[in-house]
Amino acid sequence: MTLLVNGQRHTVDVEPTTPLLYVLRNDLDLSGPRFGCGLGQCGACTVIIRGEAVRSCVRPVSQSQNVEITTLEGLATNGQLHAVQQAWIDEQVPACGFCQNGQMLTAKVLLDKNPNPTDAQIREGMKGTLCRCFSYYRINAAVKRAAQRRA
Numbered sequence: 001m002t003l004l005v006n007g008q009r010h011t012v013d014v015e016p017t018t019p020l021l022y023v024l025r026n027d028l029d030l031s032g033p034r035f036g037c038g039l040g041q042c043g044a045c046t047v048i049i050r051g052e053a054v055r056s057c058v059r060p061v062s063q064s065q066n067v068e069i070t071t072l073e074g075l076a077t078n079g080q081l082h083a084v085q086q087a088w089i090d091e092q093v094p095a096c097g098f099c100q101n102g103q104m105l106t107a108k109v110l111l112d113k114n115p116n117p118t119d120a121q122i123r124e125g126m127k128g129t130l131c132r133c134f135s136y137y138r139i140n141a142a143v144k145r146a147a148q149r150r151a
């Protein structure tokens, strides 16, 4: 099977039903996407496919061929952190950090669709991506900072 991940083509020999998350982590050595619940409920495993935040733990690898897949490792360009990544640093968002892959990629998708979201729109857009350390206030601030930086 051929996957296009962060601009690079990879050929992998795996069962078609294997979750995309397992292939990214185990076969391609990408540690950005995390295994949280494995049930599509927490968002730790998020990747971006066709401009949407996708839960890679419940997506079979066979449905992920011939599409551009972006992981956290692919967010920076030419050595420059993405505005979301820089805002996350500036606001010191992570606590344990486990959920933050999903938070940052979900924030990127949100800002790509709505470059200047209100607090309510940020809460709505981020609400399915869970943080057991309750970093939601800093996430909200970082999304706003990233929006300003992009503007």
Ligand code: FES
Pocket (backbone or CB within 6 Å): 034, 035, 036, 037, 038, 039, 040, 041, 042, 043, 044, 045, 046, 055, 056, 057, 058
């Ligand atoms: S690990 Fe995929 S949604 Fe929780």
Ligand code: FES
Pocket (backbone or CB within 6 Å): 094, 095, 096, 097, 098, 099, 100, 130, 131, 132, 133, 134, 135
């Ligand atoms: S920072 Fe610990 S789960 Fe979100």
